[in-house]
Amino acid sequence: KNEVEQSPQNLTAQEGEFITINCSYSVGISALHWLQQHPGGGIVSLFMLSSGKKKHGRLIATINIQEKHSSLHITASHPRDSAVYICAVRGQGAQKLVFGQGTRLTINP
């Protein structure tokens, strides 16, 4: 079993829909990252969180440390949100990130 599991692996939705991507992990962590990767492009950090909730524009990330679970939400989704979203965790005292397999999101106009 992978230390970091994301669901769904693929998600297709219509423009305007509310999107939720989930991340579950099995180890104690010091931080969780949400990353975005556009087709053929590099990787951009969206959020880093260790508790609670963060919001940036239409993106919201939440984390429940007790349940070892995080969600990434996109409100009023747009075709430009189409990308792979990656969850990564840093274990307590660890110097490395462990990555989920990513969720491929496609927003149709």
Next chain:
Amino acid sequence: NAGVTQTPKFRVLKTGQSMTLLCAQDMNHEYMYWYRQDPGMGLRLIHYSVGEGTTAKGEVPDGYNVSRLKKQNFLLGLESAAPSQTSVYFCASKEWTRRTEAFFGQGTRLTVV
């Protein structure tokens, strides 16, 4: 401020050839990482460095070597390329403190034929 820059962006190698990928960061970060990304798999750590002159193995280090002679540069070498090393390679860097984000390069697409 360029952030993290990888060179080259694309390369095709023949089996057995050698090459070096360069990662340069201008943020004075202590930690630097090399990952490979393959279809259907998450990013996997090849090697990493927690400071100038230090390197350590990650999950998939075989067939690769690294060097961190200068703080701003982290080199990934393939001594004898194999088709299994066809992948997209990403470099990342971050500050030494735990609660800071990592910055990624744009990736290097390597094909070994």
